Amino acid sequence: GAGVSQSPRYKVAKRGQDVALRCDPISGHVSLFWYQQALGQGPEFLTYFQNEAQLDKSGLPSDRFFAERPEGSVSTLKIQRTQQEDSAVYLCASSLNSGANVLTFGAGSRLTVL
């Protein structure tokens, strides 16, 4: 595609619900990143994929967070048993080559946990 697409754009969940956020990277991009951006702050790294391999998940805040990219293209970030502190914008970014070079970001998924 022409850019990085994320869905849903907005998600409201009740505390304790599970949510799944989808990212469609630019076609052919090897690297895919998930970031969490709280209101008024910079993006915080969550996890990194090179093709289908999850090479770094050091930023995932707890074992309630899980990400996958099974075929090396679309990725899903899943949050189980959501808590209020999970409220944030979840940004996906991709880059053509391995590692964090020129990243193109999606518009983000804004999660609000009530």
Next chain:
Amino acid sequence: GENVEQHPSTLSVQEGDSAVIKCTYSDSASNYFPWYKQELGKRPQLIIDIRSNVGEKKDQRIAVTLNKTAKHFSLHITETQPEDSAVYFCAASGGAGNMLTFGGGTRLMVKP
């Protein structure tokens, strides 16, 4: 891991003036330093980047300088315009790990 500090957190300038935003980083192995502009509710967009083999890069009204010895880099915007108003983020990568580490952001307000 990498730590990126950015200042000021807010910056207000008059239209036509220059704006300077500064960042420091901690990992001496970092070698890629991009700057992103994020308008309210929008995605971060890359506006300029610099790699460690150069000290300065310019693109029209925007320039970035890098001092590897001091581990700091700066964004310079000249002849600011109201449409430059946004939040600007610096970032660094290339050291430990493959991710970009972002600064906390600078909210730039250009007053007409």
